[in-house]
Amino acid sequence: xxxxxxxxxxxxxxxxxxxxxxxxxxxxxxxxxxxxxxxxxxxxxxxxxxxxxxxxxxxxxxxxxxxxxxxxxxxxxxxxxxxxxxxxxxxxxxxxxxxxxxxxxxxxxxxxxxxxxxxxxxxxxxxxxxxxxxxxxxxxxxxxxxxxxxxxxxxxxxxxxxxxxxxxxxxxxxxxxxxxxxxxxxxxxxxxxxxxxxxxxxxxxxxxxxxxxxxxxxxxxxxxxxxxxxxxxxxxxxxxxxxxxxxxxxxxxxxxxxxxxxxxxxxxxxxxxxxxxxxxxxxxxxxxxxxxxxxxxxxxxxxxxxxxxxxxxxxxxxxxxxxxxxxxxxxxxxxxxxxxxxxxxxxxxxxxxxxxxxxxxxxxxxxxxxxxxxxxxxxxxxxxxxxxxxxxxxxx
Amino acid sequence: xxxxxxxxxxxxxxxxxxxxxxxxxxxxxxxxxxxxxxxxxxxxxxxxxxxxxxxxxxxxxxxxxxxxxxxxxxxxxxxxxxxxxxxxxxxxxxxxxxxxxxxxxxxxxxxxxxxxxxxxxxxxxxxxxxxxxxxxxxxxxxxxxxxxxxxxxxxxxxxxxxxxxxxxxxxxxxxxxxxxxxxxxxxxxxxxxxxxxxxxxxxxxxxxxxxxxxxxxxxxxxxxxxxxxxxxxxxxxxxxxxxxxxxxxxxxxxxxxxxxxxxxxxxxxxxxxxxxxxxxxxxxxxxxxxxx
Numbered sequence: 001x002x003x004x005x006x007x008x009x010x011x012x013x014x015x016x017x018x019x020x021x022x023x024x025x026x027x028x029x030x031x032x033x034x035x036x037x038x039x040x041x042x043x044x045x046x047x048x049x050x051x052x053x054x055x056x057x058x059x060x061x062x063x064x065x066x067x068x069x070x071x072x073x074x075x076x077x078x079x080x081x082x083x084x085x086x087x088x089x090x091x092x093x094x095x096x097x098x099x100x101x102x103x104x105x106x107x108x109x110x111x112x113x114x115x116x117x118x119x120x121x122x123x124x125x126x127x128x129x130x131x132x133x134x135x136x137x138x139x140x141x142x143x144x145x146x147x148x149x150x151x152x153x154x155x156x157x158x159x160x161x162x163x164x165x166x167x168x169x170x171x172x173x174x175x176x177x178x179x180x181x182x183x184x185x186x187x188x189x190x191x192x193x194x195x196x197x198x199x200x201x202x203x204x205x206x207x208x209x210x211x212x213x214x215x216x217x218x219x220x221x222x223x224x225x226x227x228x229x230x231x232x233x234x235x236x237x238x239x240x241x242x243x244x245x246x247x248x249x250x251x252x253x254x255x256x257x258x259x260x261x262x263x264x265x266x267x268x269x270x271x272x273x274x275x276x277x278x279x280x281x282x283x284x285x286x287x288x289x290x291x292x293x294x295x296x297x298x299x300x301x302x303x304x305x306x307x308x309x310x311x312x313x314x315x316x317x318x319x320x321x322x323x324x325x326x327x328x329x330x331x332x333x334x335x336x337x338x339x340x341x342x343x344x345x346x347x348x349x350x351x352x353x354x355x356x357x358x359x360x361x362x363x364x365x366x367x368x369x370x371x372x373x374x375x376x377x378x379x380x381x382x383x384x385x386x387x388x389x390x391x392x393x394x395x396x
Numbered sequence: 397x398x399x400x401x402x403x404x405x406x407x408x409x410x411x412x413x414x415x416x417x418x419x420x421x422x423x424x425x426x427x428x429x430x431x432x433x434x435x436x437x438x439x440x441x442x443x444x445x446x447x448x449x450x451x452x453x454x455x456x457x458x459x460x461x462x463x464x465x466x467x468x469x470x471x472x473x474x475x476x477x478x479x480x481x482x483x484x485x486x487x488x489x490x491x492x493x494x495x496x497x498x499x500x501x502x503x504x505x506x507x508x509x510x511x512x513x514x515x516x517x518x519x520x521x522x523x524x525x526x527x528x529x530x531x532x533x534x535x536x537x538x539x540x541x542x543x544x545x546x547x548x549x550x551x552x553x554x555x556x557x558x559x560x561x562x563x564x565x566x567x568x569x570x571x572x573x574x575x576x577x578x579x580x581x582x583x584x585x586x587x588x589x590x591x592x593x594x595x596x597x598x599x600x601x602x603x604x605x606x607x608x609x610x611x612x613x614x615x616x617x618x619x620x621x622x623x624x625x626x627x628x629x630x631x632x633x634x635x636x637x638x639x640x641x642x643x644x645x646x647x648x649x650x651x652x653x654x655x656x657x658x659x660x661x662x663x664x665x666x667x668x669x670x671x672x673x674x675x676x677x678x679x680x681x682x683x684x685x686x687x688x
Contacts, residue, residue, distance in 0.1 A: 014566070016566070016569055016572075021566055021567065021568050021569065022567060022568040023567055023568070084576075085532070085541075085542050085543075085544070086541050086542065089536070124565060124566050124567060125544065125545050125562075125563075125564040125565050125566060126564070126566065128528050128529075128532075128544075129528075129532045129542060129544045129585075131529075132495070132528070132529040132530075132531075132532035132533050132536070133532045133533065133535070133536045133542060135496065135529075135533070136496060136499065136532070136533040136536035136537060137536060139496075139642075140642050141494060141496065141641070141642025141643035142495065142496075142527075142529060142642075142643070143643060144526070144527040144528065144529055145526065145527070154646075158644060159638075160492075160638045160639055161644065174646070178651060179526075179648075182651070183650060183651055184648055184649070184650060184651065185648070185649050185650070185651045185652075186645055186647070186648050187645070187646040187647040187648075187649075188643050188644070188645060188646065189643065189644055189646045190642050190643045191642070191643075191644060193639070198634070198639050199634040199639065201634075201642075203642035212566075212567035212568070213567060241578070241579050242541055242576065242577070242578040242579075243576065243577045243578075244574060244575070244576050245559070245575040245576065245577055246574070246575045247572060247573070247574045247575070248572070248573055249569070249570040249571070249572055250570060250571050250572070250573050251570065251571075252570065252571055253589075260682060261682065287678070287682075299436065300436065314589075315588050315589065316589075325567070329681055329682055330678060330681040330682055339651075340651050347657060350681065351677070351680075351681035352658065353674060353677065353678070354660070355665065359662060364656075364660045364662070365655075365656035365657060365658065365660070366656075366657055366658055367658055367660040368658050368659075368660060368661065368677070369660060369661050369663060369674055369677055370660040370661070370662050370663065371663050371664075371665045371670070371671075371674055372662060372663065372664055372665055373664070373665025373666055374665075377665060377666065378665040378671075381665070381668070381671045382671060382674065382675060385671050385672055385674075385675040386675050386678070389675050389676070389679060
């Protein structure tokens with residue numbers, strides 16, 4: 001492989017009927033920050049390439065350039081209006097491998113170009129699947145739910161990848177993802193197989209899907225210039241048999257937005273799940289609050305009555321990167337340790353009170369008040385005190 | 397021949413339920429002490445297949461890539477779906493596979509099942525890996541249309557099409573319910589909120605009959621179990637396990653403590669004055685009197 005075979009970062013833009021989803025500009029912002037640094041470090045001129053598929057979407061180019069894209073590849077076609085995984089996967093792969101597109105991005109490397117160096121997708125109901133199928137077609141690796149990215153030269157000594165020898169992998173994308181416990185950060189690398197005794201294989205693009213909200217967009221610059229490439233996709237007639245019959249927005253099963261207070265609970269309920277959840281239910285009722293949960297609770301880790309399980313231990317109540325982002329006036333975290341995944345979902349709350357038996361619990365750093373003790377002891381006392389002060393605090 | 401041929405791919409995962417899960421002192425999962433079982437999302441995929449068994453008389457084959465201990469997950473999946481055949485794909489060569497290396501094995505496994513598949517089901521994502529990548533990657537390798545986040549479905553046996561409802565969750569807009577029609581075969585990653593519903597008495601009675609049959613069959617699940625190693629599957633050794641995996645886990649570290657975004661007042665829950673102080677703060681917060 002030569003350095004010229006794999007170039008640029010391609011960012012797959014998401015929109016609904018031409019309205020950009022926030023994650024699109026967040027991914028572009030992070031790509032811009034990484035590549036400003038990349039081009040200085042490696043003395044190169046590789047590009048941030050925004051890729052957008054749809055119909056009547058040409059007006060998006062300006063916004064994407066203002067937000068950091070050097071190049072925008074637009075695939076505008078009536079059959080791309082509906083997001084159908086099979087069709088979009090094929091079109092993305094076509095434009096990733098297209099020599100004419102490569103020549104328009106960077107004429108000097110058009111002949112050498114094989115595939116993008118990196119690709120970013122969103123970790124949502126569109127990008128999660130699209131990234132998987134695109135990488136299955138492009139035959140490369142993917143990390144999911146990434147919230148930190150670093151590009152560096154790494155010395156690797158791996159039984160399979162390098163046959164136990166030390167080798168330098170240049171321009172490697174370190175993709176960080178938080179594991180399901182919320183406490184471990186795993187770094188995923190997508191590396192070529194350079195083991196002569198096994199198969200030698202090149203894996204590009206190094207790609208990931210990125211958690212919405214993990215990165216910030218850059219400040220838009222109306223003076224930025226960019227290159228717009230109009231790509232003519234080839235659509236398989238057979239794929240047009242897949243049809244979207246209807247599409248409608250629905251209210252979420254759990255409404256957080258119209259409540260001024262949200263009470264969230266986590267693994268701290270474990271001593272007596274049924275009893276503790278009923279207690280939290282009464283507490284929330286008194287405060288006219290909605291009830292949320294931390295991610296582990298949605299996995300039915302505790303046995304409780306069917307009514308409690310079906311009402312509370314459900315994904316729709318999860319607050320955090322795997323669920324909803326909330327911003328109530330008051331958030332009360334009961335028995336929640338404060339894993340990063342949860343904190344990112346509640347950190348915009350105006351005031352935060354946490355109830356936890358561990359004074360060193362990470363939730364402390366995201367709280368205005370940390371009340372130390374067992375929830376079983378504290379909540380009844382709070383209820384009693386609220387009832388005394390109720391004329392002051394009741395807010396409809 | 398059954399009117400509909402269905403495969404379900406399932407995963408043997410750490411059992412996160414109370415009493416079975418074990419944590420290290422730092423809050424991370426103790427994998428050695430934690431038992432394994434049929435993953436909860438895999439169970440929902442098996443339930444989705446059961447719907448087709450009752451409604452369309454489907455034939456169901458279930459496959460998993462794992463060690464031999466996973467046979468109890470296959471047994472549970474059989475009991476849930478009333479499956480006709482169980483398949484275990486087990487070989488040291490499969491160890492260390494990332495999602496694409498896993499998808500390659502499962503694609504080959506589905507190829508070993510009897511007849512051409514009309515629908516393949518998988519769970520939404522594994523509880524431990526949580527990538528959600530394996531399902532769509534198997535679909536792509538099989539050349540099947542992929543439908544993710546499916547909350548309900550029905551098949552038109554004459555037209556050989558499926559109509560499925562999908563629940564899309566995109567940050568920044570309300571949830572979307574999409575109804576999609578596609579010709580068979582399809583690969584469905586079933587949404588966690590999926591629940592089957594039988595709308596006629598005859599279907600409900602049939603469901604009871606199939607549940608009894610499933611329970612009895614699962615007692616003798618070994619009679620229905622087939623095992624395959626890499627060679628028997630006919631899988632390309634360079635495409636499976638660590639050798640066939642583009643990605644590696646380079647490092648695992650504790651998530652560094654983030655910068656404190658708030659400066660918490662630490663209060664004692666057994667101190668009545670501190671309880672009063674907390675309730676006063678609740679009142680102020682809800683009156684928007686707190687100036688941050």
